[in-house]
Amino acid sequence: MREETRREAVWQFLTYAFILLGAILTLVPLYWIFVASTLKESQFLSSTSPRLAPGDSFFANFQSLQARENVQFVGHVGEMTHYIDLGPFYIAYDFWNLWNMGAIESSIFVAGVYTLLSLLLCSMAGFAFAKYEFRFKKPIFYAILATLILPIQLLVIPLFLLMSQLGLTNNYWAIILPWAANPLGIFLMRQNMRSIPDALLESARMDGATEFQLFYKIALPTMKSSLAALSIILFLFQWNLFLFPLVILDQGKYTIPVAINQLVGAQRVYYDQIMVAATLSIIPIFVLFLFLQKQFVSGILAGSVKE
Amino acid sequence: MSGITLDTVRKEFGSGEEAVLAVEDVDLEIEDGEFLVLVGPSGCGKTTTLRCIAGLEDVTSGRILFGDRDVTEFRARERDVAMVFQNYALYPHMDVRDNIGFGLKLSTQQSAAEIDQQVEDVAAMLGIEDLLDDKPKELSGGQQQRVALGRAIVRDPAAFLMDEPLSNLDAKLRSQMRTELQTLQHDLDVTTVYVTHDQTEAMAMGDRIAVMNDGRLQQVGTAEEVYRSPVNEFVADFIGSPSINVFDATVDGSRLDGPGGFTYHLSDASPVEDLDTVRVGIRPEDITLVDDGIPMVANVLEPMGNENFLYTTLGDHDITARIDPTKRPQPDETVEFAFEESALYLFDPDTGDALKTKDDGEIPDRGADTDARPSETDEALEEAIE
Numbered sequence: 001m002r003e004e005t006r007r008e009a010v011w012q013f014l015t016y017a018f019i020l021l022g023a024i025l026t027l028v029p030l031y032w033i034f035v036a037s038t039l040k041e042s043q044f045l046s047s048t049s050p051r052l053a054p055g056d057s058f059f060a061n062f063q064s065l066q067a068r069e070n071v072q073f074v075g076h077v078g079e080m081t082h083y084i085d086l087g088p089f090y091i092a093y094d095f096w097n098l099w100n101m102g103a104i105e106s107s108i109f110v111a112g113v114y115t116l117l118s119l120l121l122c123s124m125a126g127f128a129f130a131k132y133e134f135r136f137k138k139p140i141f142y143a144i145l146a147t148l149i150l151p152i153q154l155l156v157i158p159l160f161l162l163m164s165q166l167g168l169t170n171n172y173w174a175i176i177l178p179w180a181a182n183p184l185g186i187f188l189m190r191q192n193m194r195s196i197p198d199a200l201l202e203s204a205r206m207d208g209a210t211e212f213q214l215f216y217k218i219a220l221p222t223m224k225s226s227l228a229a230l231s232i233i234l235f236l237f238q239w240n241l242f243l244f245p246l247v248i249l250d251q252g253k254y255t256i257p258v259a260i261n262q263l264v265g266a267q268r269v270y271y272d273q274i275m276v277a278a279t280l281s282i283i284p285i286f287v288l289f290l291f292l293q294k295q296f297v298s299g300i301l302a303g304s305v306k307e
Numbered sequence: 308m309s310g311i312t313l314d315t316v317r318k319e320f321g322s323g324e325e326a327v328l329a330v331e332d333v334d335l336e337i338e339d340g341e342f343l344v345l346v347g348p349s350g351c352g353k354t355t356t357l358r359c360i361a362g363l364e365d366v367t368s369g370r371i372l373f374g375d376r377d378v379t380e381f382r383a384r385e386r387d388v389a390m391v392f393q394n395y396a397l398y399p400h401m402d403v404r405d406n407i408g409f410g411l412k413l414s415t416q417q418s419a420a421e422i423d424q425q426v427e428d429v430a431a432m433l434g435i436e437d438l439l440d441d442k443p444k445e446l447s448g449g450q451q452q453r454v455a456l457g458r459a460i461v462r463d464p465a466a467f468l469m470d471e472p473l474s475n476l477d478a479k480l481r482s483q484m485r486t487e488l489q490t491l492q493h494d495l496d497v498t499t500v501y502v503t504h505d506q507t508e509a510m511a512m513g514d515r516i517a518v519m520n521d522g523r524l525q526q527v528g529t530a531e532e533v534y535r536s537p538v539n540e541f542v543a544d545f546i547g548s549p550s551i552n553v554f555d556a557t558v559d560g561s562r563l564d565g566p567g568g569f570t571y572h573l574s575d576a577s578p579v580e581d582l583d584t585v586r587v588g589i590r591p592e593d594i595t596l597v598d599d600g601i602p603m604v605a606n607v608l609e610p611m612g613n614e615n616f617l618y619t620t621l622g623d624h625d626i627t628a629r630i631d632p633t634k635r636p637q638p639d640e641t642v643e644f645a646f647e648e649s650a651l652y653l654f655d656p657d658t659g660d661a662l663k664t665k666d667d668g669e670i671p672d673r674g675a676d677t678d679a680r681p682s683e684t685d686e687a688l689e690e691a692i693e
Contacts, residue, residue, distance in 0.1 A: 197394065199394055202363050203458075205363065206361060206384070206389060206390045206410075207414070217409075
């Protein structure tokens with residue numbers, strides 16, 4: 001074997017070893033959460049050596065989680081109380097009572113609405129910053145970027161006051177709107193949209209497209225993979241929000257992180273329930289990722305313009 | 308369909324101190340159905356002029372008219388023109404059918420079936436009917452080019468604007484598409500403005516050629532006019548391949564003294580009256596090798612098959628000659644050359660304006676007021692071909 005090939009092989013081995021190590025470091029805690037959720041609390045807390053094989057207590061743990069009074073984790077069928085009585089049968093019309101949302105449904109709903117709204121706003125802003133010239137473009141862009149360094153702790157009180165003045169306390173909009181125009185999202189979309197060739201947009205202009213049609217008929221479809229990546233970032237951001245939802249929402253409307261926090265009591269921490277809740281909270285993210293994975297197709301702009 | 312008029316069109320980029328003048332007061336009349344080629348070196352303002360006509364750039368001052376309609380303030384989509392870009396700019400997420408039909412969908416009220424029919428007609432005309440369901444990235448450069456053309460043709464616009472559409476194709480495909488484009492343009496009879504930096508392309512394709520330099524329009528005329536009667540040294544130098552040989556000569560009555568012992572007696576000295584020096588131009592193809600002429604030293608010979616290019620030195624000046632393929636001077640060999648006075652160009656050394664051009668005054672005037680359309684014989688010929 002030649003010296004160079006051998007060195008290459010060693011480097012390749014080291015690279016893979018490093019990646020593998022990273023993967024293990026990431027997966028072990030997740031696996032342990034899953035294992036713990038299937039064990040009795042005593043089994044994974046008191047044993048001297050940690051147990052790595054799943055047990056059979058998952059549903060028992062889940063039932064005790066669902067039985068709690070201060071937090072509704074997974075929702076349940078609601079009672080529809082408004083109906084039109086037609087004698088032998090009746091038609092209920094209060095579909096909003098069809099399902100009593102738990103923390104998981106709240107989180108999915110909030111993060112879903114937030115992701116769609118934020119995708120729209122971020123890509124529109126990104127498109128404007130990437131493809132248009134306007135006065136004070138740079139200062140505005142830098143001002144938006146600068147908001148990235150403001151910690152949430154600094155914003156909680158002013159945001160709370162603002163939201164209560166808007167009458168949005170204990171309303172999901174209060175945790176959706178403040179971050180809807182996400183500076184990181186705007187930055188990412190701006191960077192990606194710069195790769196759209198000007199000629200492509202001009203060509204569409206010549207074809208009779210309005211500026212908004214340029215955006216949704218040309219720019220957005222070519223940005224599919226970026227939008228998919230940004231969706232995950234935005235969804236996770238909202239999924240993990242803790243402090244502000246804790247402050248602005250009441251108990252019945254808690255999202256997952258806040259709900260899990262309720263399992264930490266003054267006298268005792270319900271580790272078994274926390275582990276079940278954590279395991280369940282991973283599932284929607286996992287599904288979202290599987291769903292978007294096929295969109296991560298690189299080179300969607302290939303063949304558009306000849307270099 | 309309509310002609311296009313540029314009335315003192317001026318375009319500056321930026322403003323105030325940093326303003327860059329890209330197009331300076333261009334006046335140009337393009338007739339209905341004419342194929343006009345804007346040609347010039349890079350940065351001469353030809354593409355900017357085209358973009359102003361397209362409505363992709365606002366003009367700083369001046370007016371643009373399509374027929375009698377002032378479109379200066381119109382946006383690109385309101386002007387009813389179609390543009391073919393250098394890099395084709397196909398929509399990557401749409402198949403060929405949608406790429407071609409996109410403009411019709413946006414700008415007309417036609418039904419999907421009608422649009423589809425037109426797209427298929429145009430695709431058949433361009434020979435790409437089998438590619439309608441392919442995405443742009445699956446196509447070759449030549450096919451992408453045809454799709455880009457199809458997108459322009461299908462809209463039946465008032466004018467075609469083409470920005471170096473052939474420059475990304477390889478040489479063989481380029482000359483093939485050149486002919487196809489010309490035939491297509493004649494068949495469709497749509498006013499076309501075509502930008503290129505390639506003077507050969509310009510000469511071959513244009514009904515008329517507009518030569519630009521430094522944002523200014525230098526000359527508009529047929530290929531023959533700009534070649535034989537350039538208005539100044541720039542046009543003479545830019546048009547023709549290899550380019551014209553130009554050097555300084557001192558004027559002594561009717562005698563011109565140039566570098567390396569070059570002397571020439573003008574039979575008519577009127578163009579150089581009152582001048583001490585003059586710029587002398589001779590086209591490579593007007594140089595013949597003789598036994599008793601002006602001596603120069605051969606450097607390199609490029610055999611082309613049907614002709615030879617001979618690169619020589621006259622004093623400290625490089626001179627290119629296009630000579631008989633049977634003649635093959637060796638490097639460092641001294642050769643002697645001669646030329647006809649009728650083939651001589653003379654330029655003012657200060658302004659660059661032409662004082663004398665080839666066969667001065669004998670060219671039929673085919674300027675703005677003559678019909679630059681293809682002659683009837685051309686059309687008859689095309690019908691015969693069809």
